[in-house]
Amino acid sequence: MATMSSNDTPPHDRDTDAAALVHIVGTLFGFVGVTLMYLLTDDRFTKQNAANALNWHVPVSLAAIVVVLIGLGVNELAGVAMAVTLAGATILFALIAALRAYRGDAWEYPLAPRFVTVSH
Secondary structure (H helix, E strand, O other): OOOEOOOOOOHHHOOHHHHHHHHHHHHHHHHHHHHHHHHHOOOHHHHHHHHHHHHHHHHHHHHHHHHHHHHHHOOHHHHHHHHHHHHHHHHHHHHHHHHHHHOOOEOOOOOOOOOOOOOO
8 A cells, every 4th residue: 555655745845734634524524524625725745635535435435325225125233234344444544544644644545446646
């Protein structure tokens, strides 16, 4: 998994607070909040973190719809178990990503496809 290290962007050119906040916003507001941060920031490091968060939150949002349908149509217990797993993974990965962003690394979520990228 590629990360943007401290050597790629000078420390004074990175907003690590906003980059860490991206991942917390994603946990609270899903891909809508992350998309707004991606579109509104001028900071490249924050934008890279938002892209990484979007690459996780968009497929997870789609998976959540499938989980609801499974819970309603197939088996409620299976739906609840899958929902708890998705929520737990999202919270865990967001915390890791936020801590890494605060330290200056743009961490890519595991198993997340790369739909959104930041051009150099």
